Amino acid sequence: MNTLLSIEIRNAVLLKMAELLKRDREALIEINKTDLEAYKGDDISMFDRLKVNDAKVDEMIKSVTHLASQEDPVGIERFSFKHENGMQIYNKTASFGTVMIIYESRPDVTVEAAGIAFKSGNKILLKGGKESLHSNLKIVALWHEALQTYGAATSWVEYLQFNRTETQAFLEKPTQKVDLIVPRGGERLIAFVKKHATCPVIISGRGNNFVYVHKEADLDVALNVIVNGKTAKISACNAVDKVLIDANLPDKDKFIETLIAKLKEFNVEILGDAKTSKFEEIKAFDSEDIWYEEFLDYKIVIGEIASNEDTIAKINKYSGGHSSSIITKNDTEAELFMANVDTAAVYHNASTRFTDGGQLGLGGELAISTDKLHQRGPIGLQHLVTNKWYVHGNGQIR
Known part of the structure; x- marks a missing residue:
């Protein structure tokens, strides 16, 4: 186990990393081209996540710079108690120790x-x-340079160049102590890690996010939220896959026609249920199982629903537990939806695309958890800690 470094050294390493990313910006983008050229798959969302350009490097620099400006999350007092026998008791945040993250393409x-x-x-x-090996090795080399600048061990950031068999062996019998594993990727990766891991796992789960257009919706807001949620970044887990439209929405058909036209501008494939597939551009889906699917593609399902209660039940049955949004001018209906929908983030008149550590004020995230223990939604700096009891006495016995 590495001895905890002072907050001054931790912050200095982060700021050095920002400097090195600026210095080697062009080299990193160039190395990333090797990964892009080697990628032979046809998964457009994978390609999008794999690509490093100027904007992505800017985000990386912003991420480490912001982290350096945040309070130390370790050693924060959460509770204190003076025992009747004179012992002073504190509960403080503490590091996990070693965290493993398994991720694809980013x-x-x-x-x-x-x-x-x-x-x-x-x-x-x-x-x-x-698929991202060359880019990742370059970034890890920069981490090691930043750590060495301040005399910190390079083992703080270790890259595991394992194939699937080696990864499975490590999960089942780790060659070093691992306190927490976070798989960040598709459902197959998550199932693989859950099956083989021998230590706690936080699931960074699938999206499959819903937008409900209530009968009292502002239709311009509804159009903007749906189109943004579906088309802004199809590779994101916070993208929209399902739209439920209240059966009692005034001018419902006109709204659906406008929505179809907006989605078609982005060549989105639109699927629908028995009610909505009467529209020429909406194709009837074959199986109700489609409601479970996360698309990560220019594809959406639009269905009709009878009420807010029915919507809540449908989202709780089919969604990935990530994000959901209600579009309505009725605050009471919004509160009912937000209190009862079982997703990590619930929205009223806003896009699900904001479920992101940076956007929710955390300055970035390790992953977005769809688990309920020990953290739900974006796992930020202040969530990557456990806690510890400090008890100070002078010979007390029980």
Whole structure:
């Protein structure tokens, strides 16, 4: 176990990393081209996540700089109690120890996840996908340079260049102590980690997010939220896949026609239920199982629903537990929806695309958890800690 570094050193390493990313910006973008050229798959969302350009490097720099400006999440007093026998008792936040993250295709995670883990006093084991290997190794080399600048061990950030068999073996019998594993990727990756891991796992789950257009919706807001949620970034877990439209919405058909036209501008494939598939541009789906699917593609399902209560039940049955939004001018209906929908983030008149550590004020995230223990939604700096009891006495016995 690495000895906790002072907050001054942790912050200095983060700021050095920002400097090095600026210095090697062009080199990193160039190395990333090797990964992009080697990628032979046809998954457009994977390609989008894999690409490093100027905007992505800017985000990486912003992420570590912001982390350096945040309060130390370790050693924060959460509770104190003076025992009747004179003992002074405190409960304080403490690092987990070693965190492993398994992720696909996103070199920016190699910056953001390592930064959050390091700032919160954790050693991080990075297991990236083979498709982003060259980009990831370059970023890890920069982490090591930043750590060495301040005399810190390079083992704080370790890259595991494992294939699937080696990863499985490590999960089942780790060659070093691992306190927490976060798989960040598709459902197959998550199932694989859950099956083989021998230590606690936080699931960074699927999206499959819903927008409900209530009968008292502002229709312009509804159009903007749906189109933004579906088309702004199809590779994001906070993208929209399902739209439920209140059967009693005034001018419902006209609204659906306008929505179809807006989605068609982005070549979105639109599927629908028995009610909505009467529209020429909406194709009837084959199976109700489609309500469970996360698309990560220019594809959406539009259905009709009888009420807010029915919507809540449908979302709770089919969604990935990530994000859901109600569009309505009726605050009471919004409160009912937000209190009863079982997703990590609930929205009223806003896009699900905001479920993101940076957008929710955390400055970035390790992952977005759809678990309820120990953190739900974006896992930020202040969530990558556990706690510890400090008891000070002078010989008390029980």
